[in-house]
Amino acid sequence: MFSSKIKGSFLLVVSIILLLAGNRATAAEIVKITSIQHVYMDKEFIGSVTDETEIEKLVSEKVSEAESEYPEYTFDEEAQMTLVRENVFNAEIDEKQTMEELEDEFTVKATAFEIIIDNQVVSYVPTKKDAKEVLKKINLLYMDEEELAEYESNQEAGVLEQPGSLKEKGSRILSIEYTVPVTWKETTVEPDKLMTVNEAISLIEKGKKEEVTYEASGEEELEMVADRYDMKLEQLIKLNPGLEEGNRIGEGQKVQVMEIMPYVDVVVEREVLKETVIPFERKVIRDKNLQKGESVVEQEGREGVQSFTYKVTETNGEKITETIVKKEITEHKQKQVIRKGTKIIPSEGSGTFAWPADGGYISSKQGHRWGKLHKGIDIARPTSRTIKATDHGVVEFAGNSGGYGNKVTINHNNGYKTNYAHLESINIEAGQKIEKGMKIGSMGSTGNSTGIHLHFEVYKNGVLANPLDYISQ
Numbered sequence: 001m002f003s004s005k006i007k008g009s010f011l012l013v014v015s016i017i018l019l020l021a022g023n024r025a026t027a028a029e030i031v032k033i034t035s036i037q038h039v040y041m042d043k044e045f046i047g048s049v050t051d052e053t054e055i056e057k058l059v060s061e062k063v064s065e066a067e068s069e070y071p072e073y074t075f076d077e078e079a080q081m082t083l084v085r086e087n088v089f090n091a092e093i094d095e096k097q098t099m100e101e102l103e104d105e106f107t108v109k110a111t112a113f114e115i116i117i118d119n120q121v122v123s124y125v126p127t128k129k130d131a132k133e134v135l136k137k138i139n140l141l142y143m144d145e146e147e148l149a150e151y152e153s154n155q156e157a158g159v160l161e162q163p164g165s166l167k168e169k170g171s172r173i174l175s176i177e178y179t180v181p182v183t184w185k186e187t188t189v190e191p192d193k194l195m196t197v198n199e200a201i202s203l204i205e206k207g208k209k210e211e212v213t214y215e216a217s218g219e220e221e222l223e224m225v226a227d228r229y230d231m232k233l234e235q236l237i238k239l240n241p242g243l244e245e246g247n248r249i250g251e252g253q254k255v256q257v258m259e260i261m262p263y264v265d266v267v268v269e270r271e272v273l274k275e276t277v278i279p280f281e282r283k284v285i286r287d288k289n290l291q292k293g294e295s296v297v298e299q300e301g302r303e304g305v306q307s308f309t310y311k312v313t314e315t316n317g318e319k320i321t322e323t324i325v326k327k328e329i330t331e332h333k334q335k336q337v338i339r340k341g342t343k344i345i346p347s348e349g350s351g352t353f354a355w356p357a358d359g360g361y362i363s364s365k366q367g368h369r370w371g372k373l374h375k376g377i378d379i380a381r382p383t384s385r386t387i388k389a390t391d392h393g394v395v396e397f398a399g400n401s402g403g404y405g406n407k408v409t410i411n412h413n414n415g416y417k418t419n420y421a422h423l424e425s426i427n428i429e430a431g432q433k434i435e436k437g438m439k440i441g442s443m444g445s446t447g448n449s450t451g452i453h454l455h456f457e458v459y460k461n462g463v464l465a466n467p468l469d470y471i472s473q
């Protein structure tokens with residue numbers, strides 16, 4: 001069960017050669033050879049035995065105990081101690097004492113993986129998978145999982161980045177480096193020294209205490225220095241023989257303190273993409289064909305995008321350097337073009353009237369008709385149904401008005417008012433300023449009407465006038 005080393009046979013051969021060469025002893029003495037086992041634990045010699053059965057039993061029992069106490073760990077019986085076989089003459093060994101020694105010294109060790117940072121064992125975890133997880137989680141203290149996974153898969157594929165990924169995520173890792181070597185190795189350890197991955201990580205995250213020199217920048221009490229480094233005063237005094245409680249240190253005086261330092265600095269180089277918006281300009285074109293106060297967007301404005309690529313170096317998540325490596329405009333801006341009206345419409349009429357329809361003819365004049373006064377003129381059979389304002393003015397009425405049907409009244413503010421009746425639809429509203437010739441509605445046959453036509457009336461200072469004194473075909 002226990003492997004004996006080749007050393008035993010080698011010793012035997014050497015012994016026989018020595019005997020044959022120089023020793024005058026008899027043949028009877030030569031054959032008195034005993035095979036023994038030297039017992040080593042952690043390379044330390046415990047004692048020797050002639051029969052290893054007792055040891056095997058002891059180890060088996062202890063391992064069984066450990067297995068039931070720590071069912072989650074692995075215990076390898078053969079790895080618990082080393083037996084080295086040797087053939088000796090006239091063996092004088094105290095087996096009882098060896099066994100007693102073993103009973104005292106023997107502690108079962110579990111299979112472990114030690115996490116080694118800067119050649120120093122920081123913790124033990126039970127499996128290789130855990131060891132790898134610890135190393136990964138050291139990285140994850142300073143980056144997120146997705147980012148690390150992408151970096152690792154890119155490394156494997158031998159590419160810098162997946163197309164478009166930098167733009168999408170805004171950042172990618174270029175390199176991850178440790179300031180000291182970080183590695184793991186298989187070993188064995190007392191089971192109570194094993195940690196979970198999270199325990200190991202929080203230990204590493206916490207950092208280690210390291211002795212450093214502190215130089216006072218002014219007079220200080222020792223207690224303040226101890227407080228600053230989260231130390232007890234006694235600890236500080238112990239580190240600095242010659243200092244006593246109640247002492248003060250002066251400017252420039254150096255004392256040894258324990259400072260918490262990270263086990264390892266993780267240096268991450270990243271490429272970071274940042275985008276900034278470039279505002280667009282506005283251009284205003286003054287348009288004399290457009291009424292003042294009105295504006296039309298001729299071209300929509302669009303913001304541009306400028307992207308900056310930075311190279312950022314971080315140590316333990318803290319930004320150390322940042323340099324711009326690339327600057328480019330990824331989207332061009334577009335100017336906004338607005339037409340602004342400058343035309344001023346007078347609210348007062350010009351005094352001359354324009355034909356209120358698009359072509360057509362006078363189908364009925366002003367006068368008495370069937371015993372009733374026909375107050376205006378009728379215009380029918382136009383080219384289009386557009387009804388236009390005869391002069392500048394302000395809409396006084398726009399809506400339905402009994403026998404007039406849909407009617408518009410414009411006050412020209414110069415003593416004249418005009419009525420437009422039987423409209424199919426009205427395009428303007430009361431209070432609106434109207435320019436001469438502007439469309440106010442469509443010709444129709446609403447109200448008391450026998451066909452599509454415009455009924456047009458003119459009033460001068462409140463008195464009905466004859467439209468034909470003002471307009472002609």
Ligand SMILES: [Zn+2]
Nearest residue numbers: 376377378455
């Ligand atoms: Zn009429």
